[in-house]
Amino acid sequence: MRILIVDDHQLFRVALQELLSAQGLTTETGSGEDDILALVASFEPDLVLLDLRMPGQDGLAVLRQIHHSHPALPVVMLTGSEEERDLFDCLRAGAQGYLLKHNDPEYLISALHQATDGKIAVAPELTDTLARALGQPPGQHPDRPPSDPFAALTPRERDILERLAAGESNKVIARHLGISDGTVKLHVKAVLRKLGVHSRVEAAIKAVDFGLTRRGAG
Numbered sequence: 001m002r003i004l005i006v007d008d009h010q011l012f013r014v015a016l017q018e019l020l021s022a023q024g025l026t027t028e029t030g031s032g033e034d035d036i037l038a039l040v041a042s043f044e045p046d047l048v049l050l051d052l053r054m055p056g057q058d059g060l061a062v063l064r065q066i067h068h069s070h071p072a073l074p075v076v077m078l079t080g081s082e083e084e085r086d087l088f089d090c091l092r093a094g095a096q097g098y099l100l101k102h103n104d105p106e107y108l109i110s111a112l113h114q115a116t117d118g119k120i121a122v123a124p125e126l127t128d129t130l131a132r133a134l135g136q137p138p139g140q141h142p143d144r145p146p147s148d149p150f151a152a153l154t155p156r157e158r159d160i161l162e163r164l165a166a167g168e169s170n171k172v173i174a175r176h177l178g179i180s181d182g183t184v185k186l187h188v189k190a191v192l193r194k195l196g197v198h199s200r201v202e203a204a205i206k207a208v209d210f211g212l213t214r215r216g217a218g
Helices: 010-022 036-043 059-069 084-092 105-116 124-134 155-165 170-177 181-195 200-209
Strands: 002-006 026-030 047-050 075-079 097-100
Touching: 002 010, 002 036, 010 026, 010 105, 026 036, 036 059, 047 059, 047 105, 059 075, 059 084, 075 105, 084 097, 084 124, 084 200, 097 105, 097 124, 155 170, 155 181, 155 200, 170 181, 181 200
Parallel strands: 002 026, 002 047, 047 075, 075 097
Antiparallel strands: none
């Protein structure tokens, strides 16, 4: 796995680079003063670890730039902020994960693999915060209920979207439905296109916002 680390603190970058390299991961680093899109283009990472607050650039803006230029590239925020707004803003902007700098190194490595496998990786301390945030969708006019945003989905695509919202990876979905990983990927692409979103995270958040959740296991 190739990981691009973007953080404004040099000592932290070096320490994290040593940690990941010891796990056999290939790394490159950048700071808020660098052209991050140029680094992504030259290094071609499998995942970007991005600081949220940097003196040179706003991490959320960088996330949006990466997501716009490379929508399939997972970006995981690695920050010290435990603010609910920061967490939710990053996930809505397309982040595949939101981890804290004081998280256990073993958990960090595991979370990075989860993110590249398509799962949402969130720091354990923030899972309850995420659940609360997802349970509070934006207010709607009671006399004007929204139309079904999932009407264009086939039953199979709807089922897969529900499983995405439950945090299941492509491999788990494929196993449950008895289809191949490749078929799941095709369905996921169709779901993203029909919903007008660019990532699994955005699709999952939209599903939870509108109450589309699994009604049973299996």
